[in-house]
Amino acid sequence: MFEGHDTTASGLSWVLYNLAKHPEYQERCRAEVDDLLEGRDSDENDLSNLPFITMCIKESLRLYPPVPAVTRRLTQEMTVPGKRVIPPGNICLVSIYGTHHNPHIWPDPEVYNPLRFDPENSKGRSPYAFIPFSAGPRNCIGQNFAMAEMRVATALTVRRFRITPRDSKVRRLPELILRAEGGLWLRTAPPTGANN
Numbered sequence: 001m002f003e004g005h006d007t008t009a010s011g012l013s014w015v016l017y018n019l020a021k022h023p024e025y026q027e028r029c030r031a032e033v034d035d036l037l038e039g040r041d042s043d044e045n046d047l048s049n050l051p052f053i054t055m056c057i058k059e060s061l062r063l064y065p066p067v068p069a070v071t072r073r074l075t076q077e078m079t080v081p082g083k084r085v086i087p088p089g090n091i092c093l094v095s096i097y098g099t100h101h102n103p104h105i106w107p108d109p110e111v112y113n114p115l116r117f118d119p120e121n122s123k124g125r126s127p128y129a130f131i132p133f134s135a136g137p138r139n140c141i142g143q144n145f146a147m148a149e150m151r152v153a154t155a156l157t158v159r160r161f162r163i164t165p166r167d168s169k170v171r172r173l174p175e176l177i178l179r180a181e182g183g184l185w186l187r188t189a190p191p192t193g194a195n196n
């Protein structure tokens with residue numbers, strides 16, 4: 001339940017929250033999906049071909065990683081930056097949240113900017129800079145499924161609704177997964193000029 005449901009629920013909630021806060025990106029997502037599905041039923045089409053929505057999801061997973069940290073027990077000695085040596089047997093907490101907010105890797109880390117994930121802007125970035133699904137041999141086995149699920153849900157939601165935030169500020173609540181204090185509340189309205 002935790003690995004497959006709560007994570008995706010958290011991820012999707014934060015994506016919709018970010019799009020609600022950034023109408024310009026929401027509009028671009030809506031245009032992308034409307035364009036793809038024009039005159040056709042959604043189930044006939046391949047909703048994996050939504051590059052801008054994918055960028056919006058990734059940027060949301062960066063800013064609000066559903067799994068904020070993972071732990072690992074060292075099997076061998078490891079030297080970390082600063083020349084500190086961690087002996088084998090120790091359990092280390094790897095902060096996914098901290099990595100995703102590191103200003104040396106992500107300038108203005110608190111700014112929601114999906115264009116960071118434009119392939120042009122991703123060149124040269126370490127594969128370990130963005131690790132919402134962890135990395136290495138025990139990374140998330142459900143990540144492709146999770147991305148597909150979030151893509152479909154985001155695309156069909158923005159196609160049907162214009163979303164706006166209810167609260168101007170939301171406090172992150174890091175538990176086992178990243179929640180929002182009091183929940184994430186959004187307002188919905190029909191999109192102007194929508195055909196469904």
Ligand code: HEM
Binds near residue numbers: 011066
């Ligand atoms: C946005 C959605 C998701 C996120 C952010 C996420 C994140 C993660 C992370 C960070 C880990 C590593 C945990 C650790 O090492 O302690 C993990 C492992 C795992 N995830 Fe996901 N996950 C997501 C969705 C899913 C889905 C949809 C499934 C199943 C359908 C799934 C199944 C698993 C399983 C079984 C593991 C354990 C893999 C192993 O230990 O070898 N996850 N996930």
